[in-house]
Amino acid sequence: IKIGVDAGGTLIKAAYMKDASIEYKTFSVSQLALAAEWINQFPHARICVTGGKAMLLKALTDPAAPEMVEFEATYQGARYLLDKEGLAEESHILTNVGTGTSIHYLGNGKQHRVGGTGVGGGTIMGLSQLLTGLTDFDEIVRLAALGDRDRIDLKVSHIYEGRTPPISGDLTASNFGRLSALASSDSISKEELLASVIGLVGETVATASVLAAAQFNLSSILFIGSSFNHNDPLKRSVEGYTRLRGAEPLFIGKGEYCGAIGALLNL
Ligand code: ATP
Ligand code: MG
Structure with a gap:
């Protein structure tokens, strides 16, 4: 099993691949220990974490999971979802309304943060x-x-x-x-x-x-x-x-x- 986790300021979002399909799970950030427990139940899982609370979460996973830069992860995920809708080739502005709001330019195979x-x-x-x-x-x-x-x-x-x-x-x-x-x-x-x-x-x-x-x-x-x-x-x-x-x-x-x-x- 492979698990990607985005631990943000408010919610912890997990996307995991079992067989060929992606499944999803969400925890509140107040349930950090519970989220780690859920991850640790898969003994041979490959895990990657991102988001502002990634450090806190990976301290609780065994073994400690590698971390990925949040904006890059968001960009790759957005590309994947856009691709499924047949929209990936175009340039877009991406606005992530999380706890706070972050605005990015997506295009030419890369992203950069415009503001927020x-x-x-x-x-x-x-x-x-x-x-x-x-x-x-x-x-x-x-x-x-x-x-x-x-x-x-x-x-x-x-x-x-x-x-x-x-x-x-x-x-x-x-x-x-x-x-x-x-x-x-x-x-x-x-x-x-x-x-x-x-x-x-x-x-x-x-x-x-x-x-x-x-x-x-x-x-x-x-x-x-x-x-x-x-x-x-x-x-x-x-x-x-x-x-x-x-x-x-x-x-x-x-x-x-x-x-x-x-x-x-x-x-
Ligand atoms: P950030 O990316 O800014 O670090 P985050 O990744 O935790 O934060 P999101 O999970 O994208 O942010 O969005 C958090 C927002 O979603 C909350 O501020 C609230 O407005 C809304 N929200 C949706 N469901 C819930 C929920 N069950 N509990 C609390 N807030 C929720
Ligand atoms: Mg977020």
Whole structure:
């Protein structure tokens, strides 16, 4: 058996090859010991680890597993998944919305990091907890899907009331910028707050990605990372905003496992 592991800031993702097919498994980073135990149950496994917590994880595996550079692993995994979809030949911007967000240029058989933003999946978790007390990712996403952003987020069309704005009125002028218009007696629901948190993250990562794409004259942006797991509100926000800004969003199945797949393919 071969096992590739991507131990990130929040989640540990494993991709392993049994016979000819790749299987997947995820642990929380708080379950580092459990993940190591799972790996150690395969006595003759070949293992490669990557990600920010790779050092911590390989200290617990027996024998210590070799490590691979995270961006290279993510790139190799993305290439593998793109190849399966018949998209590998093209150049893309790759945006990995993990705990934080990292933006890369993919093309000509190599990748390089263009930039990133600290606004990412960790921001969804942190702001959601602060604003609503909720800490469960699936519950945050479920409630966000029911929320309306209209009373919280200020759109360009709100500022240009009735007039034709110089840019699309649907663009957000100010995330969380409409609260001052509320009467003090109005209360905001958890659903509304969570929808706006996800909108803030989605629009920030989409905007940064679109700017990166323009730098390379590209329009295709591949979005990966566990932040998109069962997360329709984030997907819709990123998709809508990327299109609004003139680029083409792309999502691939198992995209959250790019790093783990890259580590697996390295074996
Ligand atoms: P990084 O790459 O920045 O080091 P990471 O690799 O751990 O971090 P991902 O696993 O890609 O990042 O994504 C983590 C994000 O995914 C979380 O911040 C959260 O928004 C979301 N998420 C999805 N499922 C869960 C879950 N079960 N528990 C916690 N967060 C989750
Ligand atoms: Mg990661």
